[in-house]
Each structure stands twice: as C-alpha cells, then as structure tokens.
Amino acid sequence: NRFFKLSRSKVESYIQCKRCFYLDRALSLTQPPSFPFNLNSAVDNLLKNEFDYYRNLKEPHPYIIQLGLNAIPFQHANLDKWRNNNTGVSYDNEKLRFHLFGAVDDLWIDMDSNELIVVDYKATSKKSEITLDADWQMGYKRQMEFYQYLLRKNGFKVSDRAYFVYCNGIRNKEMFNEKLEFKMSLIPYTGDDGWIENILSEIHFLLNQYKIPNYNESCDYCKY
16 A cells, blocks of 8 residues: 655656656665755745735735735645755655655745645756756656646645746955845746656656666766
8 A cells, every 4th residue: 555755856857767756766875965056045044034924914015915816825734845955845656656745945826716826946047047947957848747646636726827036146245245146037937747657658658577677878877
C-alpha cells in the first residue's frame, strides 16, 4: 500500500536526464547537492513576510493592485505545509502509486472567479531586462504547471494564469551602504499542465525496468 515519493524537482530531473534520474531514484546514487543560494532564500523569506502581512489584513498587496487584479493573498490552514519543501502541496496517484508533492511560494485568490493564482518568487542580478525567454527557464514554467496540477488534484479551482515576482538586484549604485536594492518585475505566465500525466506514466515505466538509460551527452553530470 506504500506510495513512491516523487517531488516536483525529481520530475524535472527526469525531463533533464533520464539516466541521472534512474540512478538517483532507482539506485540511490544521488547527484552532489548544489551550492545553497542563501541570498535568494533571504529574498524569498522577506517576500513571504510581506505578502503574509497583507494576507492577515485580507487586503491586496501593492503588486496585485499594480497588476490590476481583483485578488488578495490566499488564506488557508495548510499554507505553511504547502510552503514546506518536505511536504508541499501533495497528491497520491492511486493508479501509479506515486505520492506527488511540490512546495509553492505563494497563492493569491481571484475575488471575481474564486480561482487560485500560483505565484513564484525569483531573485537574480543582471543588467538586462527580466524575461522568461531563455531555454533553461522552461523548468520555471513546468514548475508553475506542476503546482497548478497538484492544486487541481486537491479540488481547487486554479487559474491558468500564474505570476512570477522577479527581483533583479541593482548593480550600478555608487555605494553599497549595507543595502541591496531590487527592481521588481511582475511577469505573467499562462500554464498548461497537459504534459504531466504522460510524463508520470513514462517515469512509472522507467522505474519498473532494470536497465539504466543511456549516457546523455547534453547532461553535465553524465559528462563528469
């Protein structure tokens, strides 16, 4: 009766490299952990605190007003659980015996449609304007869609439209003065979670065979 745990990031790992995914999930040969992005985590925490302030007031954050949305941060008893990396929003797929989960940054609720809006915080520092056009940012888009999928499987009405709250650290100040300033970008993204069921079936098939997938020339870990 046990379910196989499969996080949002592990599904993304499968998409990036089937060999590395199989070595990790089937044979417990995990990749070395990435370096912790402590500044990004600090920005995440501060944004969560800020949105929680307006959540408790049941009022829209100024960013929501700026977008012209009739929405407020969503209040729910499970919000802390949904934000926790070890639990997240979860769903048990009975057919495949997968326990699926992923931790959201934030949720807003559209007061007109009663749909949830998935929100993700991102932090970077670059001179150019922030977009979602780079190939590597496809993972960000799939991340949003996976959260939308999980929430729908939990019975919530979820908008296809999601938002990235993107914080771009300003580099060209004359002095640091113990302060890092950001230019904020609010980037909409229209998600489509139609790919997820097929990918989950592929993962199930792979995990139930005893053959390591071929070497992947485009994977840095395989090259190493």
